Amino acid sequence: MDVDKSLRQLRERADSTLLRDVVFSVEMEQKILSKINKQKKQGALSPILYAAAFLMIGLAVWKWVPLGEEHRLSNQPERSETILPGAAWNPPVLWQPSPEQTGTYDNKPFHYFGEKPVRIITGELYEKQTQKVMWLLNGPFAEEVELVAISAEGKRVNLGKWRVADPLYDADGHFPSGIALPTPGIWKLQVLSNGKYIGHVFVEVKPGVAPANRDLVEPLIMAYIKTHEAFAWLGEDQDITIDVLGVESPNAETKRVYAWVKGLSKDPLRSSGISAPAAFDIWYDGSEYKVVGHRMPEDGNRYWSSIQEIFPENIVQMIKHRSGAEK
Structure with a gap:
């Protein structure tokens, strides 16, 4: 048997399957070849045993040789996520949002993302903002399932446990949920049943503010500024503009809005105005959304320190950029 030729063939086969994340150095190949030749002298190896010997030695080296000495992992990012039972880690470079598809049930079309056994019906997702999601499951599954989100960087977010309801469309069960993910990018939404x-489904979380949230909060903030006593010094006739920088909405009932507010009185006797960042708290009271309070940075030497107390880091950076542009 041509040992060198067989070794090359086995390596090519292993590189594309079991050992695809391992890079063999010349020294490693020599060690493996030496061990195989030694075993060959002791007795002829059948092709199957030959392959098994190669793979077993390769796996042993892969498992026990310290990192950096004789092998390296391919460009797979460091991650803190523990792989869930029955799940496999996919290199994030391969992660893409699940495409939207169209199904038909009872001669009526419906749109969804993903593949059986897990599919979702939802709109666009934006960072830190709750979005309604309808889950479609095909069995088997328990009466209650758990949702886990994992980012391409390995960050894990537990999205709670949910009771599965009756069949919907062509699914064996369904349930509605609201989810908010902390950062933009590609996320894997996993469903566990009894821990398995x-x-x-892969989804893309977009940066910025969802158009629906922007359309909701801007008129609420505008009305608040025109009627709240803290802004009364601008007078009744005001020229107000609001630039929403970000929204945090951990659930459907509460929102915190970060905005840049510009206000100027149209009264020629009033020369003062406002141009500053502010945070507004908005609650749903059972019938409508209302602005229930606000915070603005302090004056003087407390300006930047108070900004860091009020706003998250990504908004602080936007404020710094905006402040520099307006100087």
Whole structure:
């Protein structure tokens, strides 16, 4: 048997399957070849045993040789996420949002993302803002399932446990949920039943403010500024503009809005105005959304320190950029 030729063939096969994340150095190959030749002298190896010997030695080296000495992992980012039972880690470079598809049930079309056994019906997702999601599951699954989100960087977010309801469309069960993910990028939404992985969907979380949230909060803030006593010094006839920088909405009932507010009185006798960042708290009282309070940075040498107390880091950076542009 041509040992060198067989070794090359086995390596090519292993590189594309079991050992695809391992890079063999010349020294490693020599060690493996030496061990195989030694075993060959002791007795002829059948092709199957030959392959098994190669793979076992390769796996042993992969498992026990310290990192950096004789092998390296391919460009797979460092991650803190523990792989869930039954699930496999996919290199984030391969992660793409699940495409939207169209199904038909009872001669009526419906749109969804993902593949059986786990699919979702939802709109666009934006960072830190709750979005309604309808989950479609095909069995088997328990009466209650758990949702887990994992980012391409390995960050894990537990999205709670949910009771599965009756069939919907062509799914064996369904349930509605609201989810908010902390950072933009590609996320894998996994479903667990009795602690075991049953399926997932990839979604893209966009940066910025969802158009629906912007349309909701801007008129609320405008009305608040025109009627709240803290802004009364601008007078009744005001020229107000609001630039929403970010929204945090951990659930459907509460929102915190970060905005840049510009206000100027149209009264020629009033020369004062305002141009500053502010945070507004908005609550749903059971019938409508209302602004229930606000915070603005302090004057003087407390200006930047108070900004850091009020706003998250990404908004602080936007404020710094905006402040520099307006100087």
